[in-house]
Amino acid sequence: xxxxxxxxxxxxxxxxxxxxxxxxxxxxxxxxxxxxxxxxxxxxxxxxxxxxxxxxxxxxxxxxxxxxxxxxxxxxxxxxxxxxxxxxxxxxxxxxxxxxxxxxxxxxxxxxxxxxxxxxxxxxxxxxxxxxxxxxxxxxxxxxxxxxxxxxxxxxxxxxxxxxxxxxxxxxxxxxxxxxxxxxxxxxxxxxxxxxxxxxxxxxxxxxxxxxxxxxxxxxxxxxxxxxxxxxxxxxxxxxxxxxxxxxxxxxxxxxxxxxxxxxxxxxxxxxxxxxxxxxxxxxxxxxxxxxxxxxxxxxxxxxxxxxxxxxxxxxxxxxxxxx
Amino acid sequence: xxxxxxxxxxxxxxxxxxxxxxxxxxxxxxxxxxxxxxxxxxxxxxxxxxxxxxxxxxxxxxxxxxxxxxxxxxxxxxxxxxxxxxxxxxxxxxxxxxxxxxxxxxxxxxxxxxxxxxxxxxxxxxxxxxxxxxxxxxxxxxxxxxxxxxxxxxxxxxxxxxxxxxxxxxxxxxxxxxxxxxxxxxxxx
Numbered sequence: 001x002x003x004x005x006x007x008x009x010x011x012x013x014x015x016x017x018x019x020x021x022x023x024x025x026x027x028x029x030x031x032x033x034x035x036x037x038x039x040x041x042x043x044x045x046x047x048x049x050x051x052x053x054x055x056x057x058x059x060x061x062x063x064x065x066x067x068x069x070x071x072x073x074x075x076x077x078x079x080x081x082x083x084x085x086x087x088x089x090x091x092x093x094x095x096x097x098x099x100x101x102x103x104x105x106x107x108x109x110x111x112x113x114x115x116x117x118x119x120x121x122x123x124x125x126x127x128x129x130x131x132x133x134x135x136x137x138x139x140x141x142x143x144x145x146x147x148x149x150x151x152x153x154x155x156x157x158x159x160x161x162x163x164x165x166x167x168x169x170x171x172x173x174x175x176x177x178x179x180x181x182x183x184x185x186x187x188x189x190x191x192x193x194x195x196x197x198x199x200x201x202x203x204x205x206x207x208x209x210x211x212x213x214x215x216x217x218x219x220x221x222x223x224x225x226x227x228x229x230x231x232x233x234x235x236x237x238x239x240x241x242x243x244x245x246x247x248x249x250x251x252x253x254x255x256x257x258x259x260x261x262x263x264x265x266x267x268x269x270x271x272x273x274x275x276x277x278x279x280x281x282x283x284x285x286x287x288x289x290x291x292x293x294x295x296x297x298x299x300x301x302x303x304x305x306x307x308x309x310x311x312x313x314x315x316x317x318x319x320x321x322x323x324x
Numbered sequence: 325x326x327x328x329x330x331x332x333x334x335x336x337x338x339x340x341x342x343x344x345x346x347x348x349x350x351x352x353x354x355x356x357x358x359x360x361x362x363x364x365x366x367x368x369x370x371x372x373x374x375x376x377x378x379x380x381x382x383x384x385x386x387x388x389x390x391x392x393x394x395x396x397x398x399x400x401x402x403x404x405x406x407x408x409x410x411x412x413x414x415x416x417x418x419x420x421x422x423x424x425x426x427x428x429x430x431x432x433x434x435x436x437x438x439x440x441x442x443x444x445x446x447x448x449x450x451x452x453x454x455x456x457x458x459x460x461x462x463x464x465x466x467x468x469x470x471x472x473x474x475x476x477x478x479x480x481x482x483x484x485x486x487x488x489x490x491x492x493x494x495x496x497x498x499x500x501x502x503x504x505x506x507x508x509x510x511x512x513x
Binding site for chain 1 (some may be wrong): 412
């Protein structure tokens with residue numbers, strides 16, 4: 001999505017009908033949480049700290065002569081509110097991610113993120129499915145473990161503990177199924193490649209995938225599955241092959257959180273990527289004590305794409321980035 | 325040549341892949357919310373004409389290919405090469421059988437073709453979409469069959485064989501769609 005300077009680019013990229021559907025959707029989402037007594041909070045988009053995830057880039061700005069970052073999700077601010085005892089809460093608003101542009105990506109997008117105090121990932125998954133059925137109508141819901149789906153589709157156990165064997169099997173399957181132009185020694189790159197290319201497009205209806213590989217835990221707790229293998233208490237929701245939401249049984253241990261930040265920064269350093277300032281406020285909030293909770297973030301533009309049956313994110317936002 | 329990152333990949337961009345010049349057809353950005361970003365790219369190999377799909381890590385790059393399409397007049401075939409001329413510069417280019425491929429059966433002298441030049445040499449030839457060619461061989465025309473739908477094979481002056489209506493006969497000039505090999509009608513004289 002590069003910039004366009006053609007004359008017609010002054011006009012919105014969404015139709016009036018879609019803009020109306022968008023307004024209605026926002027009302028519907030707020031109604032859903034109002035009925036369930038979840039508090040809407042409006043948190044800042046500008047922060048001096050930002051996400052360390054090696055696969056997510058923040059947009060930098062200058063404010064009062066200081067570098068600041070447009071938030072890639074409201075997560076850190078919401079967790080600080082949770083630690084302050086606000087209780088179950090949600091944010092419905094903008095988030096920004098640098099470099100993300102395509103049919104399903106716009107660098108500026110609308111995110112719905114909510115946290116349920118005292119809930120586990122399983123309980124929150126049910127609520128995600130309920131919300132999707134309210135918005136999209138009655139659709140079949142399938143719930144499956146990541147390991148099971150991966151094994152069925154590709155014949156590889158993604159929780160294999162011997163990382164050399166895992167890497168070899170993943171590369172072999174990728175070579176058989178796809179034509180790729182790169183090599184990598186990180187099994188996660190191959191799992192993400194295979195999942196996004198060979199599994200995700202075939203997930204019909206509402207599909208909830210849970211128990212991700214422990215190496216893809218991000219900010220989720222790590223637990224063990226029935227086979228004693230470590231798994232991330234993380235889930236993703238897909239609708240008709242489109243990734244819609246990512247949720248966790250949230251990590252509450254500040255020391256473990258600090259280690260994950262460090263690990264991210266190490267990985268960033270090894271690839272020469274930007275080293276963002278770590279959010280100390282979040283670490284302090286976890287030290288002060290964040291209640292046990294489950295949280296999830298959902299892409300609202302994609303939800304509207306599904307509701308409207310359109311294939312391009314530009315069709316559901318007033319002005320896509322090429323017109324800005 | 326410049327190199328292009330996956331962000332620059334757009335339909336029509338010419339890049340080098342596995343040593344062959346390719347034209348980008350589609351570029352889809354695929355990124356899990358948490359995880360590596362990829363670009364799933366469809367390309368046409370300009371040397372073989374085949375369409376292939378390749379996945380890149382976002383941010384990876386490819387060398388540009390020195391490829392351009394030029395309209396040229398077909399002059400003649402010397403038994404080994406097909407000769408084309410740039411009508412602006414009068415510069416001539418010789419294309420071998422590999423570059424001409426299946427296009428040879430549609431090439432009529434003085435017709436304007438699209439010649440794809442790679443590093444200055446013909447890599448591929450595309451004949452005009454519609455050509456007018458003379459029937460040199462076919463079964464005799466059947467009178468009274470004009471209303472019937474049937475057809476028969478006819479050999480054209482270039483060697484191409486196309487299906488024509490039963491009433492057509494040797495010496496007539498017909499219009500053919502070179503993309504499908506279909507008979508379109510009698511040529512307007």
